[in-house]
Amino acid sequence: MSKNFILALDQGTTSSRAILFDHSGKNITTTQQDFKQLFPKPGWVEHNPKDIWDSQIQSALNINKQTNVEFKDIAGIGITNQRETTVVWDRETGDPIYNAIVWQDRRTAKYCDSLKQKGFLDKIKKKTGLIIDAYFSATKLKWILDNVDGARDKAKSNKLCFGTVDTWLIWKLTNGTVFVTDVSNASRTMLFNIKTLSWDDELLELFDIPKSILPDVKQSSEVYGFTDESIFNVKIPIAGIAGDQQAALFGQLCTEKGMVKNTYGTGCFLLMNTGEKPVYSNNNLLTTIAWTINGKTNYALEGSVFVGGAVVQWIRDGLNLIDDAAEIEELANKVEDNGGVYFVPALTGLGAPYWDSYARGTIVGITRGSNKSHLARAAIEGIAYQVYDIVKAMEADANAKGTELRVDGGATANNLLLQFQANIFQFPVIRPNFLETTALGAAYLAGLAVGFWDSVEDLKNQWSVDKVFEPNIEEVEVMSLINQWHKAVSRSKNWIEE
Ligand SMILES: Nc1ncnc2c1ncn2[C@@H]1O[C@H](COP(=O)(O)OP(=O)(O)O)[C@@H](O)[C@H]1O
Ligand SMILES: O=P(O)(O)OC[C@H](O)CO
Numbered sequence: 156m157s158k159n160f161i162l163a164l165d166q167g168t169t170s171s172r173a174i175l176f177d178h179s180g181k182n183i184t185t186t187q188q189d190f191k192q193l194f195p196k197p198g199w200v201e202h203n204p205k206d207i208w209d210s211q212i213q214s215a216l217n218i219n220k221q222t223n224v225e226f227k228d229i230a231g232i233g234i235t236n237q238r239e240t241t242v243v244w245d246r247e248t249g250d251p252i253y254n255a256i257v258w259q260d261r262r263t264a265k266y267c268d269s270l271k272q273k274g275f276l277d278k279i280k281k282k283t284g285l286i287i288d289a290y291f292s293a294t295k296l297k298w299i300l301d302n303v304d305g306a307r308d309k310a311k312s313n314k315l316c317f318g319t320v321d322t323w324l325i326w327k328l329t330n331g332t333v334f335v336t337d338v339s340n341a342s343r344t345m346l347f348n349i350k351t352l353s354w355d356d357e358l359l360e361l362f363d364i365p366k367s368i369l370p371d372v373k374q375s376s377e378v379y380g381f382t383d384e385s386i387f388n389v390k391i392p393i394a395g396i397a398g399d400q401q402a403a404l405f406g407q408l409c410t411e412k413g414m415v416k417n418t419y420g421t422g423c424f425l426l427m428n429t430g431e432k433p434v435y436s437n438n439n440l441l442t443t444i445a446w447t448i449n450g451k452t453n454y455a456l457e458g459s460v461f462v463g464g465a466v467v468q469w470i471r472d473g474l475n476l477i478d479d480a481a482e483i484e485e486l487a488n489k490v491e492d493n494g495g496v497y498f499v500p501a502l503t504g505l506g507a508p509y510w511d512s513y514a515r516g517t518i519v520g521i522t523r524g525s526n527k528s529h530l531a532r533a534a535i536e537g538i539a540y541q542v543y544d545i546v547k548a549m550e551a552d553a554n555a556k557g558t559e560l561r562v563d564g565g566a567t568a569n570n571l572l573l574q575f576q577a578n579i580f581q582f583p584v585i586r587p588n589f590l591e592t593t594a595l596g597a598a599y600l601a602g603l604a605v606g607f608w609d610s611v612e613d614l615k616n617q618w619s620v621d622k623v624f625e626p627n628i629e630e631v632e633v634m635s636l637i638n639q640w641h642k643a644v645s646r647s648k649n650w651i652e653e
Pocket of ligand 1: 419421422481484568
């Protein structure tokens with residue numbers, strides 16, 4: 156019997172989602188569970204790996220409560236996940252030995268500084284495509300091995316497993332029988348050589364990490380194993396894995412060299428498909444693996460913004476100015492412009508192109524006339540300005556002007572944000588009809604592996620436009636806004652002292 160659905164599991168920074176797709180790429184149903192964010196110290200961000208698993212499996216199980224679809228009618232599962240977040244667990248018991256250290260966590264910033272001072276920047280960039288930063292998994296994993304009682308001894312005697320979130324979920328889904336990741340996730344660890352497509356022995360030595368604790372690295376689209384029968388009462392092939400930003404690039408069908416997307420979620424992540432060869436940035440962007448399919452690896456250039464939609468969450472939960480993220484647009488629309496207020500949302504430092512772990516959130520230009528609407532507007536604009544800086548870096552690397560940008564992610568519901576983004580880019584921003592492109596990308600990868608879809612060409616007519624945001628201000632006006640923004644950025648940099 157041929158099966159009718161593909162299930163994507165999208166494990167994000169703030170929530171776990173399960174999304175069911177049919178053959179036409181239509182979203183049949185979505186289930187979602189938020190889970191707890193842990194902030195044990197300033198600059199530290201953790202998740203309980205059990206919360207990650209519980210929320211993810213619960214949303215998957217809720218799929219057949221919300222629809223009549225039976226699990227036996229699912230042809231394959233695609234996994235996509237918040238990247239870099241580091242989980243270490245006991246190989247025997249399956250119990251995590253510490254909380255997951257989340258990608259936003261800055262606790263290893265000082266150690267990263269010491270690596271830079273010792274001159275490792277070039278070597279690490281050549282091997283991994285990455286800039287030395289606390290963002291990536293390597294220093295988080297080293298921190299766990301160095302700081303959790305007994306961890307180093309256990310690691311040496313092959314008693315521990317390390318994984319990014321994809322690896323952790325697949326381990327749990329297969330009852331501890333499959334220990335894998337894919338190239339896109341591996342390329343975010345700072346331990347993976349993106350040219351040889353293997354764990355790099357020299358880097359493992361540098362970070363003092365035994366190879367035995369690392370998962371096998373697979374392609375992004377292949378059958379890795381089957382879910383344990385006890386979970387869905389049927390064995391379902393797990394057939395796709397990609398880090399969420401690479402999955403979104405695939406879901407937006409940016410499958411040709413030169414195509415670009417930006418996702419506005421907790422953070423913002425702009426990726427350009429650079430084809431089958433790695434392109435190295437001269438402007439502080441990352442080189443990363445987009446995916447490997449049928450033995451062919453595609454690379455991407457990436458600009459990562461640490462705080463995007465998260466600034467709206469902070470305005471909601473930290474300041475209580477709104478009850479729901481969507482209300483920010485109405486609040487911001489009560490004023491015509493930012494009234495001179497600029498908000499650099501460096502709440503967990505600045506990512507690309509600044510890479511400043513010591514920057515912190517900064518609000519400048521406040522006068523007696525400023526009000527909460529100006530602040531809301533400045534926050535939304537602060538998201539867009541950060542993406543602007545990345546586009547400029549990418550234009551400089553590509554030696555070409557951007558012409559359009561495909562966007563997705565939760566914050567793209569905000570028309571004010573996308574209109575302002577188009578205004579400062581001076582080129583159109585395109586919002587597709589279907590915004591869960593991360594999940595769609597994971598579904599495509601799984602569906603291609605199990606023959607649910609035949610080829611990428613097959614998928615191309617599934618992408619369609621909801622709205623095109625055309626710029627509606629003049630370039631001279633943009634220049635003066637950008638000038639003020641960069642002044643604000645300079646105020647936020649190198650703020651905290653450890
Ligand atoms: N209308 C809106 N305007 C601005 N930001 C929004 C809006 N709706 C949601 N967001 C923000 O988008 C983010 C959620 O997007 P999502 O793609 O689900 O994120 P993630 O996958 O990172 O968990 C949250 O940070 C939220 O504050
Ligand atoms: O969970 P998201 O969508 O915020 O994505 C997080 C990124 O993968 C971090 O690199």
